[in-house]
Amino acid sequence: MHYTLLFHGSPEEFSLRTDPLRQEEYSASWIHYEKVLRDSGIFVSGACLYAPETATTLRRREGEMLVQDGPISETKEQLGGFFIIDVPDLDTALEWASRCPSNAVEVRPNLPQMK
Amino acid sequence: MNAHNIIEDTARDAYGRLISYLTLKWRSIESVEDALSDAFVAALESWPKAGIPDKPESWLLAVARRRLIDRARRERVSERAMSALIALSEQSEQKSSAGTAFPDERLNMLFLCTHPAIDPSIRTPLMLQTVLGMDASRIASAFVVKPSTMGQRLTRAKAKIRTERLTFAMPDAEELPHRLDAVLEAIYAVYGSGWDDYTGVDPRRKGLVHEAIYLGKLLANYLPGEPEVQGLLALMLHCEARREARIDASGSYIPLSEQDTSRWSTQMIKEAEHCLRAASHSNRIGRFQLLAAIQSMHAQRARTGSIEWKGIALLYEGLAKLSPTIGVLVGRAAAVAEGYGMERGFALLEAMPCDKIMNYQPYWALKAYLHMQLGRQEEARSAYSRAIGLCEDPSIRQFLYQQANRIT
Numbered sequence: 001m002h003y004t005l006l007f008h009g010s011p012e013e014f015s016l017r018t019d020p021l022r023q024e025e026y027s028a029s030w031i032h033y034e035k036v037l038r039d040s041g042i043f044v045s046g047a048c049l050y051a052p053e054t055a056t057t058l059r060r061r062e063g064e065m066l067v068q069d070g071p072i073s074e075t076k077e078q079l080g081g082f083f084i085i086d087v088p089d090l091d092t093a094l095e096w097a098s099r100c101p102s103n104a105v106e107v108r109p110n111l112p113q114m115k
Numbered sequence: 116m117n118a119h120n121i122i123e124d125t126a127r128d129a130y131g132r133l134i135s136y137l138t139l140k141w142r143s144i145e146s147v148e149d150a151l152s153d154a155f156v157a158a159l160e161s162w163p164k165a166g167i168p169d170k171p172e173s174w175l176l177a178v179a180r181r182r183l184i185d186r187a188r189r190e191r192v193s194e195r196a197m198s199a200l201i202a203l204s205e206q207s208e209q210k211s212s213a214g215t216a217f218p219d220e221r222l223n224m225l226f227l228c229t230h231p232a233i234d235p236s237i238r239t240p241l242m243l244q245t246v247l248g249m250d251a252s253r254i255a256s257a258f259v260v261k262p263s264t265m266g267q268r269l270t271r272a273k274a275k276i277r278t279e280r281l282t283f284a285m286p287d288a289e290e291l292p293h294r295l296d297a298v299l300e301a302i303y304a305v306y307g308s309g310w311d312d313y314t315g316v317d318p319r320r321k322g323l324v325h326e327a328i329y330l331g332k333l334l335a336n337y338l339p340g341e342p343e344v345q346g347l348l349a350l351m352l353h354c355e356a357r358r359e360a361r362i363d364a365s366g367s368y369i370p371l372s373e374q375d376t377s378r379w380s381t382q383m384i385k386e387a388e389h390c391l392r393a394a395s396h397s398n399r400i401g402r403f404q405l406l407a408a409i410q411s412m413h414a415q416r417a418r419t420g421s422i423e424w425k426g427i428a429l430l431y432e433g434l435a436k437l438s439p440t441i442g443v444l445v446g447r448a449a450a451v452a453e454g455y456g457m458e459r460g461f462a463l464l465e466a467m468p469c470d471k472i473m474n475y476q477p478y479w480a481l482k483a484y485l486h487m488q489l490g491r492q493e494e495a496r497s498a499y500s501r502a503i504g505l506c507e508d509p510s511i512r513q514f515l516y517q518q519a520n521r522i523t
Contacts, residue, residue, distance in 0.1 A: 025516050029503060036504030040474065094259045098507050 002044060002110035003093040004084050007102040008077040014051050029101040037085060037096065046083035077104055084110065122167060126158045129171040130248040133179065135220035144245060144273040146186055147179075154178035155248065221246055222337040223285060225330070229297035230281050237272045239301040244269060246333075247326055257323055295338070299347050299403060302330045306351050324358075327351055335390075345394035346403030352387035353410035356380040368510040376417035384414050405434045409446070424454030441471050445478050452481075457488045476505040480515060492522050 016026040030048065037043040055071040071078055080102065087093050090109065097105045130151055137147040154175045168174040228242040240258065243249040255265035275281070286294040305327035331348040338344050360378035363369055391411055394404050409430045416422050431447035444467055452460020464482055472478040483498035499519035506512040 025513070028516060029512060032500045032504035034504075035500055039501070090261060090264065091259075094261065098259050099505055101509075101512065 001088065002084055002086055003090070004082055004108050004110055005046075005093070005097050005100065006079060006106040006108065007081045007083075007100060008104040008106065009080040009102060010077055010104075013103060014078070014080065017051070026101070033100055034083070036099070037083060042085045042087055042096070044084040044086050046081065048081040049079060051080075052078035119163065122159065122162045125167055125171050126155055126162070126175070127248055129175050130155055131221050131224075131246045132172060132219050133175055134245055134248070135224035137176075137179065137183075138245070139220050139223065141183070143277055145270070146183060148245075150179040150182035150186065151175065152248070153182050221333060225298050225301075225334065226286060226294055227276065227281060229294065229301050230276075231294075231297075232275065232279060232281055233272055235297075237268050238297065239304040240265060240269060241272050242301050242330070243305065243323075243326065246330065249326070295341065295343065298334065299343055302327055302334065303347060303350075303403070305330065306354070324351070324355060328355065339393075340397065342394035342397040342399050343401040343403045345390040346401060346405075346407045349387040349390035349394065349407035350403055350410060352383050352390065353407060353414055356383035356387065356414070362510060366510055368508070368514040370514075371413055372416075372422060379414070379417060381417075384417070387411070387414070400433070402434065402438045405430050405437065409434075422453070424450050428454045441467070441475055442477070445475070445481055449481050452485055452488075457485050461485045461489065474505055476502055476507075479505060483515075484518070487518075487522060495519075495522055 016022050052071045057068045057070060057072050059066045085093060085096060087096065093107050097107050134147055134151055138144050141147050157178050158175060224246050225242060228245060229238045233241065240254045243254050251266040251269055252262040255262040305323050328351050331351055335344050335348055356379050357374060360374040361369060388411065391407050409427055412423055412427050428447065428450040431443065431450050434443045435447050448460045448463035451463055479498050479502035483495050483502055486495035486498055496519065499515060503512055503515045506515060
């Protein structure tokens with residue numbers, strides 16, 4: 001069963017990526033986390049995303065396409081990356097999610113792939 | 116303790132007694148729970164203003180009784196059950212007005228929650244909910260389970276108790292040791308199973324520690340002569356005594372052997388030692404007494420300034436014979452490494468079954484440390500990587516990262 005772990009970060013967490021004192025430790029924690037998922041044979045795919053201010057949002061309103069700078073919603077916590085993992089059940093997915101370096105992670109079951 | 120805490124403790128204590136008492140008569144944990152949680156909310160609203168009543172149980176029982184009768188009427192419960200309920204409420208009214216002590220059925224409840232017919236994975240959550248009145252969402256957080264799933268599992272377990280009419284009676288003498296084990300196991304799981312030097316403090320379980328010790332003391336009150344009950348209590352108190360010392364001012368994790376002993380709670384250590392002495396009178400050694408004895412040896416560092424690793428290794432040897440859990444085997448390897456040399460400790464780690472250790476973070480943290488001590492830098496780096504990747508606790512993750520960075 002595939003589950004997607006959606007990692008959300010606060011502005012403070014995003015700022016760790018460029019903090020000269022802490023960026024090395026921060027990125028190392030993600031590298032080690034991803035490596036464990038890969039070594040355990042459950043990693044399907046995933047990506048780390050650039051910060052939310054780099055986002056471009058397209059929204060169709062009354063038939064007209066609007067293009068805007070920034071993410072879809074201006075919430076405090078923004079999507080920073082995601083991993084898809086292949087594990088037997090939700091309990092196991094949550095166990096792996098609890099090990100991620102992010103302070104907020106949303107876990108969702110993936111719909112079965114269409115053939 | 117402030118007024119609110121006193122009220123909450125009093126209400127909770129009464130809640131546990133009442134739920135056990137009412138369920139014994141009424142058999143449906145769900146309806147009793149609903150009624151009592153209403154009463155509990157009413158108490159938290161009323162007591163701060165009106166003061167704690169002389170007989171908190173009677174107060175809560177009176178409110179719960181009204182709710183139970185209302186519900187029974189709504190659901191058109193059979194006449195027979197209805198009259199049983201009314202008889203019960205009269206009986207309890209007499210009890211409280213006669214001033215006799217309210218019957219405490221919580222011990223029965225602890226045994227019911229760990230009944231062999233109940234799935235082991237739901238025993239501890241069931242205990243937290245029925246004896247302590249903890250809500251499903253908090254229990255779900257503690258066990259990293261989706262709250263709605265946890266709610267369903269609890270409901271299923273309670274339905275099983277009702278439909279299979281599981282026995283509420285105390286197990287007999289022959290059955291007791293085995294059944295007691297299950298109760299101890301479940302309480303230990305509340306504290307956070309597999310506690311050892313390398314995992315340290317898990318903030319997720321912080322609130323549960325208080326509950327675990329509460330349950331341990333409750334059990335010790337009922338069964339003062341059972342050495343393993345005292346052993347479990349000693350173990351939890353020893354670990355708890357060091358809570359403050361596990362994290363420094365900046366929030367960094369400090370391993371047990373490097374903790375500032377002046378920050379340990381001497382009061383709790385004294386209490387723990389008292390339990391351990393009480394346990395030893397019966398001359399029946401067991402798993403929890405051994406685990407507590409290991410913590411007791413660590414506690415001696417406050418007096419002697421050093422750690423008796425060889426003595427600790429010996430205790431682990433005994434534990435490994437009694438219950439070779441993965442936590443015990445890793446603990447033994449660490450003690451042997453310190454007491455008899457890194458190579459011997461490492462050999463013990465290598466002998467552990469592969470499938471058990473793959474995702475066990477303390478194993479990889481110890482392996483990395485031993486590789487480093489033995490000068491094998493590449494291997495140390497790789498083991499640290501795995502330990503960091505498996506780590507749930509940010510302060511331990513940071514600690515491991517700093518250790519890994521010391522590799523040249």
